[in-house]
Amino acid sequence: MTVTELVSYDEALASYDPVMGLEVHVELGTRTKMFCGCSTELGAEPNSQVCPTCLGLPGALPVVNKAGVESAVRIGLALNCRIAEWCRFARKNYFYPDMPKNFQTSQYDEPIAFDGYLDVQLEDGEVFRVEIERAHMEEDTGKSTHVGGATGRIHGASHSLLDYNRAGIPLIEIVTKPIVGAGERAPEVAKAYVAELRELIKALGVSEARMEMGQMRCDVNLSLRPKGTEKFGTRSETKNVNSLRSVERAARFEIQRHAAVLSSGGTIIQETRHFHEDDGSTTSGRAKEEAEDYRYFPEPDLVPVAPSLEWVEELRGTLPELPRLRRKRLQEEWGISEHEMQSVLNAGAVDPIVTTVDAGAPADQARKWWMGELARRANEDGVELTALPITPAQIARICALVAEGSLNDKLARQTIEGVLAGEGGPDEVVEKRGLKIVSDEGALGTAVDEAIAGNPDIAEKVRGGKIQAAGALVGAVMKATRGQADAARARQMILEKLGVEG
Ligand SMILES: Nc1ncnc2c1ncn2[C@@H]1O[C@H](COP(=O)(O)OP(=O)(O)OP(=O)(O)O)[C@@H](O)[C@H]1O
Ligand SMILES: [Mg+2]
Ligand SMILES: [Mg+2]
Structure with missing residues (x-):
């Protein structure tokens, strides 16, 4: 669908109410990966920061990074969440070359933090409360680069390059409850929420949260329901949006696209979509119906995470001012x-x-x-x-x-x-x-004398009581000292030498 086929934003909002859900992934700034000791340093030679564990080689066993859990708990607390007394990791199984283990270690029905909220301030000062469903721990995937072929994009590419340095870097995924009641301000709420979350993450010191570097990325889920009805519509999920402005634009575009499809009698299919910076549009990725069944199951190689109450309270004490x-x-x-x-x-x-x-x-x-x-x-x-x-x-x-x-x-x-x-x-x-202001009496005195001598008419006027005229003499002093004279002192000296009271 092209932009011209969209219904206008106002028209869309006249008939429908948006429901929105935001999933934000934050890459933690821990020194090592989530389940092995490999470095997380950016910019290294591809595949130089890998080991049997993050490459998923047979026999390798993961160990949880305590600093990663600590960051997760602090993020959860800062988002007013409840912290699980006991939770487990889960395997999210899928087959794609960016995940060499053939599964991503994540959390499923037992997240470390859940049921929270974040208050965000809109441009007119109004405060909007965004409810948080959960914040869970997981690991990043490798980075694939599709090259060759006509477009360099995956379908046109002749081959793909894989860098597993990123595979296993700790991620926290923060998921909102469905955001309802934002109405026409939904895109603004989305942007304000991601902006506030980014500030919070930075204040916690758990990540630099630089969106342009992929350290923080947002999936925008959106659906429309006819105004006045309760039941949610089918959502689309625009993946990996990586700037605040794009989050707002993606939400806006999807509102207009959904409205166009629905008002012309069409149906929205649940699918992932890609956002395009150039024209602010989204295009279809893959449909969720035919999407993989992740066959989640508890990770057998990792012990459960059970943060003690004392530790959680100790971490609460480290929270910064919001x-x-x-x-x-x-x-x-x-x-x-x-x-x-x-x-x-x-x-x-x-x-x-x-x-x-x-x-x-x-x-x-x-x-x-x-x-x-x-x-x-x-x-x-x-x-x-x-x-x-x-x-x-x-x-x-x-x-x-x-x-x-x-x-x-x-x-x-x-x-x-x-x-x-x-x-x-x-x-x-x-x-x-040699930038110091010239205020020592000798150097300044000489400049003042020269200014008076060089401008006898003006000096005469000042002597006669036209004190404002002294400004021109100060100007001459400033010029002679290339702007380095103490102007107030120069003015005082001029008046003294001309025998008038300042
Ligand atoms: N009908 C809907 N319309 C808009 N948003 C929705 C709707 N249903 C759920 N959401 C929101 O979409 C998001 C779904 O994220 P969640 O991580 O739970 O699942 P997912 O997208 O299926 O999984 P994955 O993490 O694999 O992408 C949540 O923020 C949720 O509030
Ligand atoms: Mg999702
Ligand atoms: Mg999710």
Whole structure:
């Protein structure tokens, strides 16, 4: 179906109510894999981080990674879930080359965490509660790359390359209960939920949750039911959506597609679908009816996981402040609007600003540099703010130099430039580039004398009481010192020398 055959979004929502379910996979940042000691480091030579266990060779036995369980429990607690006192892993059997064992070790009817919720804030400030069905532990599959042939996609490809470095990396799958009652805001809720979940995961420190790197990916389940009816319609499941914007677009597209099919008397088949960034559409993957029966059964090679109450309570004590509440608190502390806070968040500047403030800088100054100069630079270079070669401590030092009057904004900007260019820390750059404000009486006095001598008409006006005219003399001093003069001190000296009161 092409986009032009869709019914409009408003028309779709006039007759139908969306029901949505979100499955989010998060790759944990543990040092080793979930069931073996192989490294999880990204970027290694393909198939260099594998062993008999993650390759599923006969006789190999898995062992559970405690750090993986710990992260799962902390995620569960942060999502207000109940934590299972006892649970098991299960084998999800399927035959596909990305899983060399021929099954994925997962959890089925005994997840480690269940029955929770996450409150998310929508753009107008309204808080929407998303109920969590469960969060369970599993392992990632290998990575297949389909090459050759006309399209490079699986059906047109001549062969596939397999890299098992990713096979066995711990994953947590977080599944929502059916989200009802979001109405026309369903796509917005989907985006806000994934955004909030990502912030939470990052705050917990269990994953960097970088969607563009596949560390966090979302399956969007969607169905429509005629307005006013109870029974859920058949869902489609758009797989592996990997940006916040795409999550919103995929939900929106599916609402329009389902409405088009249903209103023309067609039936929705339960299937997986693929999302396409270029035009925001989805296309059919495989039908679930003919999909594999996973023949789940409890994993016989692993002992059950039974987190003690004491351990769970100890982990509860390590939970960070919820991102939504932290944002609210910082917004108040910094005295900025919700809208401004949103831009800070979008720029990834919350933590750099907080760290700069912790290092002693005033919040407005810290925000000014991170959201101005540095955001622009990160944008130009196409990197995250935190990847710039300058630290919050260095920005705090520059703010201190401004506060003590050694630098003005222009010189501070040049100092930042120097640090970014690898010329050293702020003090070193100031020294090397000779950026300190000229405020010592000698050098400044000479510049002031020259400015007065060079502009006798203006000097005369000031002497005659037109104090505003002194601005032009300050300008001349600034020019002569290439912007490095202490402007306030220069003005004071000019007035003194011309014998007028400031
Ligand atoms: N009729 C429906 N319409 C929309 N969403 C639904 C509907 N029925 C279930 N869902 C949601 O779809 C998601 C289903 O995820 P779940 O992991 O339980 O099963 P699955 O997709 O069959 O399994 P897999 O993990 O193998 O993809 C849940 O978020 C659930 O709330
Ligand atoms: Mg699913
Ligand atoms: Mg699932």
